[in-house]
Amino acid sequence: MVGLVGGGPLCVVIPCQNAEKTLAKAIESALAHSGCVAEIVVIDDGSADASVGVARGFQPTVQVFCQPNRGVSAARNRGIAQTRGEWIVFLDADDLLMPGTLRRRLDTAEATAADVIICDWMEFADTSTDIVCVRTKSPDMEAIADGAETSCATNFKPAINALMYRRRLIDKIGGFREDLPIVEDARLLFDAAYCGATFAHSPHLGAGVRKRSHSLSRRDPVLFWRCCLLNGTQIEALWRARGPLLPKQRAALADIYNGAAHALFRAGDPSFREALAALRAGGLPVGWRNRVAEMVADAAGQDSAVRLAGLWTQGRRVISGAGRAIPTWPAQRR
Numbered sequence: 001m002v003g004l005v006g007g008g009p010l011c012v013v014i015p016c017q018n019a020e021k022t023l024a025k026a027i028e029s030a031l032a033h034s035g036c037v038a039e040i041v042v043i044d045d046g047s048a049d050a051s052v053g054v055a056r057g058f059q060p061t062v063q064v065f066c067q068p069n070r071g072v073s074a075a076r077n078r079g080i081a082q083t084r085g086e087w088i089v090f091l092d093a094d095d096l097l098m099p100g101t102l103r104r105r106l107d108t109a110e111a112t113a114a115d116v117i118i119c120d121w122m123e124f125a126d127t128s129t130d131i132v133c134v135r136t137k138s139p140d141m142e143a144i145a146d147g148a149e150t151s152c153a154t155n156f157k158p159a160i161n162a163l164m165y166r167r168r169l170i171d172k173i174g175g176f177r178e179d180l181p182i183v184e185d186a187r188l189l190f191d192a193a194y195c196g197a198t199f200a201h202s203p204h205l206g207a208g209v210r211k212r213s214h215s216l217s218r219r220d221p222v223l224f225w226r227c228c229l230l231n232g233t234q235i236e237a238l239w240r241a242r243g244p245l246l247p248k249q250r251a252a253l254a255d256i257y258n259g260a261a262h263a264l265f266r267a268g269d270p271s272f273r274e275a276l277a278a279l280r281a282g283g284l285p286v287g288w289r290n291r292v293a294e295m296v297a298d299a300a301g302q303d304s305a306v307r308l309a310g311l312w313t314q315g316r317r318v319i320s321g322a323g324r325a326i327p328t329w330p331a332q333r334r
Helices: 023-029 051-056 070-079 100-112 141-146 148-155 167-173 184-196 221-242 247-266 272-281 287-302 302-325
Strands: 010-018 038-045 062-067 087-090 116-126 131-135 161-165 199-210
Touching: 010 100, 023 051, 023 070, 023 141, 038 051, 038 070, 038 087, 051 062, 070 087, 087 100, 087 148, 087 167, 087 184, 100 141, 100 148, 100 161, 116 302, 141 148, 141 199, 148 184, 148 221, 148 247, 161 167, 184 221, 199 287, 221 272, 247 272, 247 287, 247 302, 272 287, 287 302
Parallel strands: 010 038, 010 087, 038 062, 116 199
Antiparallel strands: 087 161, 116 131, 116 161
């Protein structure tokens, strides 16, 4: 389907893998838009359930493509290659687009000529009859104005379905990095900033993100933090290729590496030392928790150090809780 809105057609790319329970709602949310016509593609990434059949139930309005399991980045890149629209929205198979959001994003694009449009989003949970909003979030556009690259490298992480990208920007970036099975969406946003993209806020609630207890980052925290570490080293290489690190870049990298080192240490993964090595190689400050963790791990081994760290944390919580429970002794009356 081709709709000449916003200067060109809009595409919605939906990767899926074993999403038979939620895929129909995601597709329906992409179809339910007045004022614009979208080209919608579903890329099935080797599902073993009935996802393909669910998606094909929406043909010919929705295009469906299948591939062996290669990961979400490869699936999204396949979707990009199978579409021609000027604007691209990425929708995960268990998330939603809110009614009217595509038209409002296009209106913002026309008004601002920006390369990336960002709307507000909500986290939701399913009930037997409806969806329930857990919380709503808005992008911190002041952080983007203060430094798009460093913000996107660290704490500026809007939901992927709250974003709309200009295709020529995606082409310039080269799509999603397939060597990052996690944090690939955050990396695309950083790459957009690195390529000089302009950002604009479309102030409306346009995306819903399902509250997940089984996301890949939660199922495999070691893989998540290793990806964060790899992403940090790649970003550092890009920045250093342009010249010496700026203070904000140094602070961002220190935040990435220290966070990865602490999380990998607590997960019992020896690659926490790789994060420490990256900090020292770049002349970046090592956080005190990581210095202590390394010292204890050197002396007693990482397993013992992790156990000691757990006992220390538990003790702090007990003391903190006891402190809140003990009432302040009343002042002596005079």
